Amino acid sequence: MISQQFTVPEHWKWFTEARYGMFIHWGPYAQYGRGEQVLFREHLDQEEYAAQASAWNPEHFDPELWAATAVKAGFKYACFTTRHHDGYCMWDSAYTDYSSARQAPKRDFVREYVDAFRKAGLRIGLYYSWIDWRLPAYFEGPEKDPEGWEKVRSYLHNQVKELLTRYGRIDHFFFDGVWPRNADDLQSVELLAEMRRLQPGILINNRLGYSAEHDGYRADGGVGAGDSDTLGDFGTPEHLITVDQRRLWESCQVTTWRLWSHVFGERWRPADYLLDMLCECAEKGGAHGGNLLLNVGPTADGQLPPEFVQRALAIGKWLEVHGEAIYGSDGGFLTEFITRxxxxxxxxxxxxxxxxxxxxxxxxxxxxxxxxxxxxxxxxxxxxxxxxxxxxxxxxxxxxxxxxxxxxxxxxxxxxxxxxxxxxxERLWEGDPARVAEWARSQRGTSVYRDGRER
Missing domain, CATH: 2.60.40.1180 (Golgi alpha-mannosidase II)
Structure with a gap:
């Protein structure tokens, strides 16, 4: 846990220097154009979804073009969805055939992403979901199905270790989707120790589930994502910007109105709105981080949507001139400035x-x-x-x-x-109210009348 006096270790300083990361939600769910969680939210037929996912073959995926766009847009790191809640793996996993390497594409998309983005000078992040909507044992858990649960838990751990041993240095790791499990079920504390052994400089987020030992037990494993109050190196406020006083933090935000993967007909936030989120993160950062992880949902055929590219490049052009106010900044809020x-x-x-x-x-x-x-x-x-x-x-x-x-x-x-x-x-609604009283008294008096004089 990070205290207010925490000094960022040398091997994590890249994160506070960067301030701006690119989140990439991409997988076979993009074919539906209704969000990355369409399988569950619309409780689709599992077999039909798996068949369509297995046939998915994005012919226009060009990771070097993605990376070049990211650099021009001013991003300093990226985080790629290796497996979302639908269970489809974007790499050649030894533990399942439900992957881009074993099904129609015959490609290791994680490998291609890592190689292209690292070559472009960007730090590498990987997203991995604990939850897998295909596996009953995940939801039944260790009490109802101890044997099935142990197989699932082993599968999850093995895949994480696989991702950390095949692709060189991984800088940033983003877990997601703990519900309804907790850290003790998942043995996430033990997995973290192994992850740090494999990747000593890695930054790991806080979506690790609540632990009876570390947090106090919570039956639902936290709200949705499973944020822990104490576990993990950085906080991940989602769809909002709020300071995590205990550690580094990054706000993960969409470029559209709501959904993370490519959606037909989604509305797009304007460039100034997106830039303001970046500035707000930097302003609130202080010594503990304050990054923006801004999302894009590529199309099913592997292209970055033109609406995203237009907005991202506009922000990138602004950063070329004004980047010194964002990259490596120490937070703001020095004076009351909200009116400007x-x-x-x-x-x-x-x-x-x-x-x-x-x-x-x-x-x-x-x-x-x-x-x-x-x-x-x-x-x-x-x-x-x-x-x-x-x-x-x-x-x-x-x-x-x-x-x-x-x-x-x-x-x-x-x-x-x-x-x-x-x-x-001390700002509006904050601090010692005596200063407000003295300000009013010294400049106008004490009464309700216009001149402040008592009658």
């Missing part, structure tokens, strides 16, 4: 990420206690005049038109690490 946008910090710089450009020539940044050396409109490289009055910074010479379609960024360079005052540390 977001903030991040790095070394002696405060970055103002402007979501709402109002066209006025001056901007006040309140509660900045540090002495400022220089202010630059990072978007254009233009040096901006400024004035400090106490803890208020006034930035001047701003253009009437926003200098970028997405978010302009202003870099404020301070003499030391950026620091704030009490108003910056």
């Amino acid at each position: 946008g977001r903030q991040t910090t790095k070394n002696n710089c405060l970055y103002l990420i402007i979501r709402f450009w109002d066209g006025r020539p001056e901007m006040r940044v309140a509660d900045l206690a540090s002495k400022v050396k220089a202010v630059t409109l990072l978007t254009t490289g233009q040096a901006l005049p400024f004035e400090q009055r106490g803890d208020d910074l006034w930035i001047k010479g701003l253009p009437a038109e926003a200098p970028t379609h997405l978010f302009p960024v202003i870099r404020v360079e301070c003499e030391g690490r950026p620091a704030t005052n009490q108003w910056g540390r």
